[in-house]
Amino acid sequence: MEIFEPAIVCNMETSDIQHNGSYPSRPRVAVGAIVFKDNNVLLVLRGKPPSQNLWSIPGGSVKLGETLQQAAEREIKEETGLRIDAREPIYTFDAIDRDDNGDVRYHYVIVDLLADYVSGTLRPGDDAIDVRWVSPKDVKHLKITEATRNLLNQLFNFRV
Numbered sequence: 001m002e003i004f005e006p007a008i009v010c011n012m013e014t015s016d017i018q019h020n021g022s023y024p025s026r027p028r029v030a031v032g033a034i035v036f037k038d039n040n041v042l043l044v045l046r047g048k049p050p051s052q053n054l055w056s057i058p059g060g061s062v063k064l065g066e067t068l069q070q071a072a073e074r075e076i077k078e079e080t081g082l083r084i085d086a087r088e089p090i091y092t093f094d095a096i097d098r099d100d101n102g103d104v105r106y107h108y109v110i111v112d113l114l115a116d117y118v119s120g121t122l123r124p125g126d127d128a129i130d131v132r133w134v135s136p137k138d139v140k141h142l143k144i145t146e147a148t149r150n151l152l153n154q155l156f157n158f159r160v
Contacts (some may be wrong), residue, residue, distance in 0.1 A: 021061070022049070027094075027107040032059030033072040033115040034091075034151070035084055040133035041152065042117075043144070044079050047129035050097040050106040055144040057112055057151065058128065072113050079128040082120035086113045091151050112151060 035042040044058040060075040069086035091112040097105045124131045152158035
């Protein structure tokens with residue numbers, strides 16, 4: 001059995017945190033919440049990498065001890081000001097971003113869940129610089145992430 005020095009383990013964890021998720025030592029689990037209201041989908045404009053200046057499904061990292069649903073509900077409240085009721089996962093994908101040297105800058109395993117709008121007023125927060133309810137017609141005019149494009153096309157017949 002291999003024994004690790006506590007300082008080494010702490011340094012690995014600290015390294016992940018110091019770089020705001022960049023250049024991680026392992027993939028991170030994240031969630032997204034797919035929320036509709038009046039046939040419009042909830043999207044956020046990201047203010048930080050890896051999807052900076054792109055529109056996407058709102059969400060973020062799962063914290064230790066949280067269920068996927070709890071993480072989605074917390075993240076959507078932080079990013080959009082809305083209260084949701086997160087349901088079942090319906091879409092999972094890897095978000096891997098490499099730098100010019102081919103090193104992994106970000107690696108998230110993202111689980112998107114369906115969610116119901118409960119209450120609240122839209123306001124951008126956390127790393128979202130804008131948040132909107134977007135119609136299927138208007139979404140094609142936004143610069144959105146490839147994963148969001150695929151999800152909306154495949155599961156909801158948006159033509160983005």
